[in-house]
Structures are given as structure tokens and as C-alpha cells.
Amino acid sequence: MNNTAASPMSAATSSSGRSTGKSISFTAELQSMMFSLGDARRPLHETAVLVEDVVHTQLINLLQQAAEVSQLRGARVISAEDLLFLMRKDKKKLRRLLKYMFFRDYKSKIVKGIDEDDLLEDKLSGSNNVNKRQKIAQDFLNSIDQTGELLAMFEDDEIDEVKQERMERAERQTRVMDSAQYAEFCESRHLSFSKKGSKFRDWLDCGSMEIKPNVVAMEILAYLAYETVAQLVDLALLVRQDMVTKAGDPFSHAISATFIQYHNSAESTAACGVEAHSDAIQPSHIREAVRRYGHKIGPLSPFTSAYRRNGMAFLAC
Amino acid sequence: MASAPHTPPTQPQLHSRWLFPPFPTSQLPTVSPSPMEEETYLELYLDQCSTQDALTPSRSPLLSPAVPYDVDMLTSSNPETAFNPQLEEVTETYGSFSAVDLSLLPDELSQENKDQTVIRSKNEIEENCKNQSWQTRLPLSSRMDTGLALNSSSGSSSHSRLHPADGNSAQSSPEKPHSLPLASITPMTPMAPISECSGIVPQLQNIVSTVNLACKLDLKKIALHAKNAEYNPKRFAAVIMRIREPRTTALIFSSGKMVCTGAKSEEQSRLAARKYARVVQKLGFPARFLDFTIQNMVASCDVRFPISLEGLVLTHQQFSSYEPELFPGLIYRMVKPRIVLLIFVSGKVVLTGAKKRSDIYEAFENIYPILKGFKKA
Numbered sequence: 115m116n117n118t119a120a121s122p123m124s125a126a127t128s129s130s131g132r133s134t135g136k137s138i139s140f141t142a143e144l145q146s147m148m149f150s151l152g153d154a155r156r157p158l159h160e161t162a163v164l165v166e167d168v169v170h171t172q173l174i175n176l177l178q179q180a181a182e183v184s185q186l187r188g189a190r191v192i193s194a195e196d197l198l199f200l201m202r203k204d205k206k207k208l209r210r211l212l213k214y215m216f217f218r219d220y221k222s223k224i225v226k227g228i229d230e231d232d233l234l235e236d237k238l239s240g241s242n243n244v245n246k247r248q249k250i251a252q253d254f255l256n257s258i259d260q261t262g263e264l265l266a267m268f269e270d271d272e273i274d275e276v277k278q279e280r281m282e283r284a285e286r287q288t289r290v291m292d293s294a295q296y297a298e299f300c301e302s303r304h305l306s307f308s309k310k311g312s313k314f315r316d317w318l319d320c321g322s323m324e325i326k327p328n329v330v331a332m333e334i335l336a337y338l339a340y341e342t343v344a345q346l347v348d349l350a351l352l353v354r355q356d357m358v359t360k361a362g363d364p365f366s367h368a369i370s371a372t373f374i375q376y377h378n379s380a381e382s383t384a385a386c387g388v389e390a391h392s393d394a395i396q397p398s399h400i401r402e403a404v405r406r407y408g409h410k411i412g413p414l415s416p417f418t419s420a421y422r423r424n425g426m427a428f429l430a431c
Numbered sequence: 432m433a434s435a436p437h438t439p440p441t442q443p444q445l446h447s448r449w450l451f452p453p454f455p456t457s458q459l460p461t462v463s464p465s466p467m468e469e470e471t472y473l474e475l476y477l478d479q480c481s482t483q484d485a486l487t488p489s490r491s492p493l494l495s496p497a498v499p500y501d502v503d504m505l506t507s508s509n510p511e512t513a514f515n516p517q518l519e520e521v522t523e524t525y526g527s528f529s530a531v532d533l534s535l536l537p538d539e540l541s542q543e544n545k546d547q548t549v550i551r552s553k554n555e556i557e558e559n560c561k562n563q564s565w566q567t568r569l570p571l572s573s574r575m576d577t578g579l580a581l582n583s584s585s586g587s588s589s590h591s592r593l594h595p596a597d598g599n600s601a602q603s604s605p606e607k608p609h610s611l612p613l614a615s616i617t618p619m620t621p622m623a624p625i626s627e628c629s630g631i632v633p634q635l636q637n638i639v640s641t642v643n644l645a646c647k648l649d650l651k652k653i654a655l656h657a658k659n660a661e662y663n664p665k666r667f668a669a670v671i672m673r674i675r676e677p678r679t680t681a682l683i684f685s686s687g688k689m690v691c692t693g694a695k696s697e698e699q700s701r702l703a704a705r706k707y708a709r710v711v712q713k714l715g716f717p718a719r720f721l722d723f724t725i726q727n728m729v730a731s732c733d734v735r736f737p738i739s740l741e742g743l744v745l746t747h748q749q750f751s752s753y754e755p756e757l758f759p760g761l762i763y764r765m766v767k768p769r770i771v772l773l774i775f776v777s778g779k780v781v782l783t784g785a786k787k788r789s790d791i792y793e794a795f796e797n798i799y800p801i802l803k804g805f806k807k808a
Contacts, residue, residue, distance in 0.1 A: 150755075214754070214757075217752055217754055217757065218757060220752075220762070221754075221757060221758045221762065224762065224771055224773070224783065225758075227639075227727055227729070227783055227784070228636075228637065228729050228773075228781060228783055229637075234671065234680065234682075234692075273748075281741065281744060281745050282745060284741040285739075285741040285742050285745050287741075288739055288741050288742070288807075289739075289742075291807075292808065293737045293807050293808065296737065296739070296776070296807050297737070297776065300740075300755065300759070300776045303755035303756070304755050304756065304759055305756065306756030306757070308756070308757075309756075340756060
């Protein structure tokens with residue numbers, strides 16, 4: 115799989131050249147999304163721009179890889195199976211995706227039962243739609259599963275720690291809100307890429323691709339985009355937490371040099387008179403988070419670069 | 432009504448009933464039902480009195496669901512419309528309600544309050560129930576004159592409708608005040624409504640039912656001759672027929688099976704299904720009306736306070752799913768009864784998946800204290 119080894123920083127510089135011509139921007143939506151995921155009440159515009167770049171680059175890369183996979187199997191559209199195939203390595207994220215797909219099926223089943231018009235519509239459209247996403251996922255994983263561990267995920271009932279942490283964070287965030295603020299928070303939680311289907315498609319420039327994704331694949335892509343933003347916010351919050359040197363922290367001397375450099379650059383901009391919002395996530399946090407995520411640390415890391423995939427580490431899969 | 436201290440009609444009558452309960456351990460909550468139901472509930476209460484007098488005055492009779500006074504009953508037309516047509520149908524026994532009541536009993540309440548709670552919770556569940564199980568306990572005995580003021584004037588019509596053979600109630604009212612066993616009764620002060628009971632009744636929005644007409648049907652013929660019928664065999668293999676009263680839609684299949692949706696009560700659904708069956712009959716098919724079953728009931732209500740869904744999904748993880756990007760409501764899968772509730776931030780609750788009305792009421796009573804715990808200040 116050939117990839118341009120595009121790290122977000124270089125992508126930022128290159129796409130900023132492109133972005134002047136790019137008319138579609140999700141910055142405002144991203145700001146709301148970041149608020150709903152744990153950022154401050156008014157996330158910084160610069161942070162949102164950076165996040166948008168990161169997500170965009172990663173999704174474009176993902177799409178390209180998916181297109182290659184579907185070409186490999188001779189299909190004419192990018193379908194859910196290709197994306198599931200790309201995600202096969204990371205069990206936890208794959209499980210989260212599967213749960214999302216099942217929830218989508220379940221929700222449409224329930225909502226259909228409530229409104230009689232919906233019921234008729236569904237019957238008229240030739241109902242093979244019940245649990246269609248679940249069927250797709252099950253069939254596909256069945257076909258690629260060699261060791262049985264993928265299929266075991268369907269019965270798996272482990273708690274998803276990342277999701278748990280996100281829920282707890284949301285609960286902590288909302289505990290102190292009054293009902294007006296809470297209403298705003300809920301509104302911003304409803305935002306997603308799947309609601310802006312056509313804008314999302316254009317943003318990813320699907321029109322100019324040879325092999326286009328189908329409906330279910332677009333749903334999954336929207337979900338992956340949202341997951342990327344969520345992961346970025348999670349990691350950035352961790353980074354920010356690390357930056358605060360706690361008294362008595364035995365490892366404060368071991369903070370990496372690049373880390374401190376970013377921290378200092380943030381401070382220097384503040385010294386230059388730019389008002390840095392103390393609560394909001396700074397672009398430096400995001401950059402550090404991506405750097406850490408992509409940085410493979412391990413006992414064999416000096417020797418594995420030849421085998422390592424030459425590409426960015428996908429946050430969503 | 433010459434009952435001395437607390438004379439006049441409807442509501443104060445009920446207060447008087449409190450003050451002179453037939454036995455020391457029973458408490459009656461404040462109620463304000465519409466006059467008609469009031470009488471029926473009255474019947475029930477008196478019925479209970481009669482049975483309880485027969486038993487030793489212990490706690491247990493209170494658990495027998497015979498006191499369906501409405502607590503804070505909202506002036507909804509639903510109960511009345513649901514009530515009347517179903518007078519003839521006795522579908523459920525008491526047993527199920529006792530089970531429900533016990534599960535709602537909070538432990539820390541005092542005995543008094545406990546009784547009230549029991550009664551009140553029963554009321555909540557039963558007030559609109561279609562099962563007229565109390566009718567099995569008719570006729571009322573002569574123990575009517577146990578100290579209750581009857582509003583016979585306003586209730587006589589309903590009396591006659593419900594209990595044609597029972598003239599006791601009307602007769603005993605004048606003499607009632609005089610036979611009050613005052614000495615043995617300690618006057619109780621009116622109780623404030625207990626917070627555990629919601630006082631909210633979910634309103635039915637949609638009922639889906641099926642019935643078997645038990646004969647093969649020629650859908651083309653039906654579509655051609657019936658008014659308000661659609662048939663597009665390429666899209667869907669059934670005739671879609673609609674009637675205006677009750678406003679419903681039916682899917683009629685060539686096998687003779689029919690699905691009826693859109694009714695707002697069980698009776699309406701049955702009535703609509705019969706109307707569709709009659710239409711089919713008039714077209715010349717030997718339609719029957721077999722196995723009418725309610726498949727799904729949907730109800731909705733409003734608890735009228737904002738709810739913290741994040742907190743709810745965290746504490747009730749095994750029952751709830753909440754993905755705000757996909758759907759603004761939290762989906763709560765209650766195990767007993769097996770009902771799915773959609774809970775929204777605004778406080779609106781939609782209940783679905785029920786086959787019986789009592790399931791809906793039970794589910795709502797179960798969820799209400801939970802929701803109150805997550806009330807967003």
C-alpha cells in the first residue's frame with residue numbers, strides 16, 4: 115500500500131496552500147463538536163482549523179486505501195467491507211464500530227415501530243432492511259476470520275474503556291451546568307458528519323474519485339471522522355493534563371524536549387499579547403498528541419522501520 | 432347529602448371518606464376524579480370495605496387492588512373513553528397488580544405512608560386500565576353504610592350503568608352519616624401527595640394489531656371496488672386501505688391476514704379492524720374475524736423537567752444506549768416489563784413495545800423515580 119508519509123504538520127502546511135481554494139470548511143461544526151467532546155465552551159478557532167486538517171488528511175488517506183482494497187477484490191464501489199478490512203487490526207476500535215452499526219440498525223427498527231407512516235414506508239420499500247448493517251458486518255467478518263477472534267467480538271461484552279471515559283467526562287462536564295447551558299451542550303452533541311451528508315462528500319472530494327463509497331460506507335466514514343475528532347480531543351486533554359507539572363511528580367524531569375518546546379511556544383505567543391484561552395485546547399496540544407500517537411516506542415523500534423507501514427497512524431483505526 | 436360536618440358533593444365527599452375510614456389502618460388519598468369515575472371508584476372502595484370487614488383488619492387487604500382512586504388524575508378524556516367501552520371486558524385478574532405494587536413499595540416510608548403509597552401506586556397503574564377486574568367483585572354488599580358519603584345524585588346514572596342490580600349505594604347514602612362508627616375512628620389529617628407517584632399518565636399514540644380474516648382475498652378486486660384503497664403489486668404485495676373513523680390504516684394481504692395501525696386505543700383498534708373486515712365482507716368474501724391481537728402499543732408522556740442523559744447512561748449502562756450524534760434520545764430497554772423507552776432531554780418519554788396497556792403504565796412508574804434522580808436542575 116503506497117502512502118504519502120504525510121504527518122499532520124506537513125499536511126497542514128501543504129493543505130493550507132490548497133485550502134485557500136477550498137470552499138468547504140467544517141470549522142464551525144468542529145468547534146461545537148469539540149465542545150461536546152470535552153473541550154472548553156468556546157474552542158479556539160486555530161485548534162479547530164488544525165483538527166479539520168488532521169481529520170481531512172487522515173480520511174483522504176483512508177479513502178485511498180479503501181479504494182485500493184476494493185480494486186483488489188474487483189468491486190465497483192467502496193463498500194463497508196473495505197473499511198472493515200482496513201480496521202481489522204485494531205480490535206477495540208473495530209468493536210466500537212460494530213456497536214455503532216448495530217445501534218443504527220436498532221434505532222431505525224424502533225423509530226419505525228413508533229410512527230405508522232415510517233412503518234408503511236419501510237414495508238413499501240421492500241423490507242430487507244432489518245439489521246442490514248449487522249448482516250453485512252457479520253458476513254464479512256465471517257469470511258476473513260481465520261482465527262475466530264473477529265467473530266468472537268460479536269459476543270464480547272467487555273466494557274469499552276475509551277467510551278466509558280468519554281461518558282464519565284461528559285457527565286462531569288454537565289454536572290455543573292444549568293439547564294440552559296445543558297440544552298446548548300446537548301444541541302452540540304447532536305452534531306455529526308453524517309447529518310451533513312452532501313457537504314461531507316464534497317469535503318472529501320468523493321466526486322473526483324474513480325471508485326466511490328456507497329451509502330453504508332459513507333455512514334462509516336462519517337463515524338470514523340467523528341471518532342478521529344474524539345480521539346484527538348481525548349489525547350489533547352491528556353497532553354494538557356501532563357503539561358501541568360504537579361508538585362511531587364517524580365517524572366517531571368523526563369518530559370520530552372519537543373513537548374517543552376511546544377509548551378514554550380505557546381507561552382511565548384501569550385507573551386506576545388495573544389490572549390490564550392486557558393481552558394481551551396491549544397493547537398500545540400493537538401500537535402503533541404499526534405506526534406505521540408504516531409511515535410512507535412518499543413524495544414524493537416530501531417529495527418522495525420523497514421517493516422513499518424510508511425504512512426500515518428490512523429487515529430480512527 | 433346530610434352527612435353532618437362534611438357535606439356537599441364530589442370532592443369534599445371524598446375528604447369525608449378519609450376522615451371516617453371504615454377501619455383504622457386504611458388511608459385514602461386525596462382525589463379529584465371526574466364525577467363519573469368517582470362513582471365507579473367509590474364502588475370499588477366500598478367493595479373493598481365489604482371484603483375487608485370480612486377479613487381481620489390487617490395490612491394485607493390493602494394490597495388487594497380494590498381502591499382505584501385517582502391521585503391527581505389529570506382531566507384527560509382518555510380514561511373516560513377507555514373506560515366506558517371496556518366495561519364488559521374483564522381481561523386481567525388482580526394477581527398481576529399485587530406483584531407490581533409490592534415492587535414499588537419503598538422501604539423507608541412509615542406504615543401509614545406505605546399504605547398510601549400502595550394505594551396511590553395502584554391508582555396510578557389502574558386508573559386507566561382496561562381490565563375491569565373490579566367488576567368481578569360485584570355486587571356490592573350492604574356494607575355500604577360504613578361511613579361513606581355517597582354522591583348518589585351525580586352518580587346514579589353511572590351506577591345504573593355499571594351495577595344495574597345494585598341499588599344499595601343510592602339507598603344507603605341518606606342513612607350513611609348516622610351509622611358512622613365514629614368512636615372507633617381516629618380522624619386523620621389529609622395527606623399530601625406522596626412524591627413517589629408520578630401523577631402522570633402516558634397517552635397512547637399508536638396501536639398496531641393483526642387479525643386473520645381466514646379467507647383468500649383477491650387484492651385486485653378489493654382495490655378496484657373499495658374506496659380509499661391503494662394497491663401497487665410491484666411495490667408491495669398488499670392493499671393499503673384507510674378509514675376516517677377511527678383514523679387508521681390497514682394492510683390487507685392476499686392470505687387473508689390484516690394489519691391495522693394508527694388507532695389510539697385498544698377498542699378503537701378492534702373497531703377499526705372490524706370495519707375493515709366488514710368492507711371486505713361486503714365485497715363478497717367470506718371474511719371472519721379471528722385471532723385479533725394487539726402487536727404493539729406506543730405511548731408518550733412528559734415528565735416536565737429536563738433530564739441529564741449523560742448521568743443516566745452512565746449509571747444504567749446495561750439498559751441504556753445513548754448516541755446523540757445518531758439519535759437525540761436515550762434508548763432504555765427495560766427488562767421487566769419488556770418495554771423500550773425513548774427518553775429525551777426535554778423530559779418527553781416515549782414508550783413502545785408493549786402488548787398490554789398495563790405494561791406501559793408499569794414501565795412508566797418504574798422509570799419515573801429514576802428520571803427524577805437525574806433531574807437537571
